Amino acid sequence: xxxxxxxxxxxxxxxxxxxxxxxxxxxxxxxxxxxxxxxxxxxxxxxxxxxxxxxxxxxxxxxxxxxxxxxxxxxxxxxxxxxxxxxxxxxxxxxxxxxxxxxxxxxxxxxxxxxxxxxxxxxxxxxxxxxxxxxxxxxxxxxxxxxxxxxxxxxxxxx
Amino acid sequence: xxxxxxxxxxxxxxxxxxxxxxxxxxxxxxxxxxxxxxxxxxxxxxxxxxxxxxxxxxxxxxxxxxxxxxxxxxxxxxxxxxxxxxxxxxxxxxxxxxxxxxxxxxxxxxxxxxxxxxxxxxxxxxxxxxxxxxxxxxxxxxxxxxxxxxxxxxxxxxxxxxxxxxxxxxxxxxxxxxxxxxxxxxxxxxxxxxxxxxxxxxxxxxxxxxxxxxxxxxxxxxxxxxxxxxxxxxxxxxxxxxxxxxxxxxxxxxxxxxxxxxxxxxxxxxxxxxxxxxxxxxxxxxxxxxxxxxxxxxxxxxxxxxxxxxxxxxxxxxxxxxxxxxxxxxxxxxxxxxxxxxxxxxxxxxxxxxxxxxxxxxxxxxxxxxxxxxxxxxxxxxxxxxxxxxxxxxxxxxxxxxxxxxxxxxxxxxxxxxxxxxxxxxxxxxxxxxxxxxxxxxxxxxxxxxxxxxxxxxxxxxxxxxxxxxxxxxxxxxxxxxxxxxxxxxxxxxxxxxxxxxxxxxxxxxxxxxxxxxxxxxxxxxxxxxxxxxxxxxxxxxxxxxxxxxxxxxxxxxxxxxxxxxxxx
Numbered sequence: 001x002x003x004x005x006x007x008x009x010x011x012x013x014x015x016x017x018x019x020x021x022x023x024x025x026x027x028x029x030x031x032x033x034x035x036x037x038x039x040x041x042x043x044x045x046x047x048x049x050x051x052x053x054x055x056x057x058x059x060x061x062x063x064x065x066x067x068x069x070x071x072x073x074x075x076x077x078x079x080x081x082x083x084x085x086x087x088x089x090x091x092x093x094x095x096x097x098x099x100x101x102x103x104x105x106x107x108x109x110x111x112x113x114x115x116x117x118x119x120x121x122x123x124x125x126x127x128x129x130x131x132x133x134x135x136x137x138x139x140x141x142x143x144x145x146x147x148x149x150x151x152x153x154x155x156x157x158x159x
Numbered sequence: 160x161x162x163x164x165x166x167x168x169x170x171x172x173x174x175x176x177x178x179x180x181x182x183x184x185x186x187x188x189x190x191x192x193x194x195x196x197x198x199x200x201x202x203x204x205x206x207x208x209x210x211x212x213x214x215x216x217x218x219x220x221x222x223x224x225x226x227x228x229x230x231x232x233x234x235x236x237x238x239x240x241x242x243x244x245x246x247x248x249x250x251x252x253x254x255x256x257x258x259x260x261x262x263x264x265x266x267x268x269x270x271x272x273x274x275x276x277x278x279x280x281x282x283x284x285x286x287x288x289x290x291x292x293x294x295x296x297x298x299x300x301x302x303x304x305x306x307x308x309x310x311x312x313x314x315x316x317x318x319x320x321x322x323x324x325x326x327x328x329x330x331x332x333x334x335x336x337x338x339x340x341x342x343x344x345x346x347x348x349x350x351x352x353x354x355x356x357x358x359x360x361x362x363x364x365x366x367x368x369x370x371x372x373x374x375x376x377x378x379x380x381x382x383x384x385x386x387x388x389x390x391x392x393x394x395x396x397x398x399x400x401x402x403x404x405x406x407x408x409x410x411x412x413x414x415x416x417x418x419x420x421x422x423x424x425x426x427x428x429x430x431x432x433x434x435x436x437x438x439x440x441x442x443x444x445x446x447x448x449x450x451x452x453x454x455x456x457x458x459x460x461x462x463x464x465x466x467x468x469x470x471x472x473x474x475x476x477x478x479x480x481x482x483x484x485x486x487x488x489x490x491x492x493x494x495x496x497x498x499x500x501x502x503x504x505x506x507x508x509x510x511x512x513x514x515x516x517x518x519x520x521x522x523x524x525x526x527x528x529x530x531x532x533x534x535x536x537x538x539x540x541x542x543x544x545x546x547x548x549x550x551x552x553x554x555x556x557x558x559x560x561x562x563x564x565x566x567x568x569x570x571x572x573x574x575x576x577x578x579x580x581x582x583x584x585x586x587x588x589x590x591x592x593x594x595x596x597x598x599x600x601x602x603x604x605x606x607x608x609x610x611x612x613x614x615x616x617x618x619x620x621x622x623x624x625x626x627x628x629x630x631x632x633x634x635x636x637x638x639x640x641x642x643x644x645x646x647x648x649x650x651x652x653x654x655x656x657x658x659x660x661x662x663x664x665x666x667x668x669x670x671x672x673x674x675x676x677x678x679x680x681x682x683x684x685x686x687x688x689x690x691x692x693x694x695x696x697x698x699x700x701x702x703x704x705x706x707x708x709x710x711x712x713x714x715x716x717x718x719x720x721x722x723x724x725x726x727x728x
Contacts, residue, residue, distance in 0.1 A: 072464055074341045
């Protein structure tokens with residue numbers, strides 16, 4: 001039955017930009033036993049609000065509760081359970097400079113990115129793409145011996 | 160007007176019309192207490208423990224329907240208050256609790272009596288504030304009261320650093336609040352209400368399932384009228400006792416783990432649950448998959464998150480019960496009450512088959528008898544508070560509650576030690592009424608220091624201790640489910656309750672017989688002093704009926720079928 005299967009969902013939570021609002025949101029997830037797969041937060045330009053994007057998973061019933069419980073928090077202005085969205089995630093990867101840079105560069109280009117910094121021992125590549133493709137990119141990048149991988153978490157916008 | 164932050168706190172309390180504040184001073188809140196000393200807009204009751212102060216404010220709020228206010232200091236003052244906050248949170252009671260905090264410059268340094276109050280109280284308050292500037296203090300106080308009483312009510316904590324209470328600034332108390340992210344829904348959706356009405360008209364076995372939300376919404380009269388108009392039978396949750404009135408022929412009783420037979424059978428067989436301000440708590444539903452198995456469900460609740468949380472709902476209506484029922488009632492003018500005749504007849508027979516009953520005794524005092532007797536002697540006018548355990552269930556089962564806010568009990572959190580301080584708050588709000596805390600020999604010790612408070616302020620609360628020398632409810636579970644291994648529940652070692660009350664400036668009664676009980680209660684009602692009435696009751700009495708934890712509502716242990724059914728041992 002669909003309502004019991006765990007599904008990945010992305011939620012946008014628009015909150016008043018005040019102290020400890022993020023703590024309220026994350027404490028709600030922790031306290032009620034909901035999962036957070038990734039979380040990003042930043043102020044919404046020219047407003048007194050912030051946009052929190054949470055990737056989570058749960059059954060339809062759990063998702064409904066998450067949305068309603070978030071809504072109950074006093075500083076939560078709006079909760080958007082994304083259906084039709086454009087979803088992007090950024091990742092930064094550090095490679096040894098001895099690796100084949102043109103291969104790395106080509107790989108990054110395939111995934112909407114490129115080399116953004118070159119040092120004496122390392123190069124840093126940046127890629128921004130759909131979360132699923134980011135996963136593929138990270139798998140593909142393994143053969144170039146990445147020293148460090150930093151994922152940025154999901155941001156999403158409803159189409 | 161220029162004034163200190165401490166003065167602003169007092170001015171806000173006065174502006175909100177609060178007459179009584181319960182609290183306990185300490186270092187971080189001292190400036191506010193200095194201003195309390197100077198003002199005469201409200202009285203302050205010095206409870207002897209912060210937990211009791213919050214429970215007293217809670218009792219005050221439950222009895223009056225207004226926001227209760229408590230004040231505590233930082234650190235341990237605040238942590239002692241947490242149980243009070245959580246108790247109020249679980250039962251949706253409007254409170255504003257003001258706590259002192261270390262000065263802003265010390266926050267985060269592990270200062271003396273510093274604790275992260277907003278962090279700790281986040282999951283047990285409706286909202287909380289750490290005040291960061293003097294400028295925002297008036298707005299925060301205004302919002303705190305507004306949030307506490309609006310929507311689904313609840314406790315709000317305002318944590319104020321000490322330096323902000325010292326600073327001087329301009330005070331203008333706002334007339335209104337504007338929180339763009341907080342807009343409670345009061346009006347029910349018209350279309351959903353119409354659909355629900357249709358469901359009521361086509362149902363054969365509808366049942367009103369009444370919860371504490373009806374009390375909070377002051378909707379009891381509307382609910383009674385609805386029941387009368389439609390002739391639909393009703394069951395009440397623990398929190399809703401008094402809504403229908405004990406004499407109401409449509410009231411079946413309380414449902415749930417210790418609900419009566421007819422109520423639990425009604426819920427098991429109904430084809431339409433009309434849930435008004437109830438939240439399908441596990442102590443009410445028993446095994447969820449068997450709960451109201453054959454019914455469609457109408458769920459009216461001001462909190463959307465309650466709807467569909469535990470059971471699937473067919474007719475969700477988010478809104479205030481009062482407003483929803485005002486819209487719903489006229490649509491039911493043409494309801495055919497004969498439709499439900501057969502249903503009422505079945506329930507009547509269930510009630511005759513297994514009425515709420517107990518076996519009385521001439522040898523020992525039965526706790527149920529005490530409850531009934533209080534009902535007879537204290538009259539409909541008394542307000543009853545309780546602690547938590549067997550005595551609470553017996554009170555809920557057997558007291559003839561006649562109106563809402565007459566029964567004040569910690570339902571959701573189940574806080575032992577709630578009843579006595581809550582009774583102090585109730586009595587302060589209604590000094591002319593008899594206020595009786597029905598308690599047990601376990602619970603009463605959890606806030607017995609309040610004897611001193613009640614004696615000092617001459618708050619004549621009557622504590623009826625149903626003394627079975629056990630933590631009775633746990634003992635009952637041990638009897639039924641743990642093969643009578645009475646692990647840490649034997650309370651044979653006890654204080655001399657009579658002497659204890661007297662030592663604190665109150666009156667004590669030792670009661671061994673029914674005659675002594677009558678005499679003691681009649682005397683206590685006339686006295687202007689707090690009392691402990693130590694009533695020896697049958698040691699092994701059990702609360703029945705009982706639905707074992709996790710069982711289906713219709714599988715009840717009944718007095719007639721249960722071994723050890725409370726016979727004298």
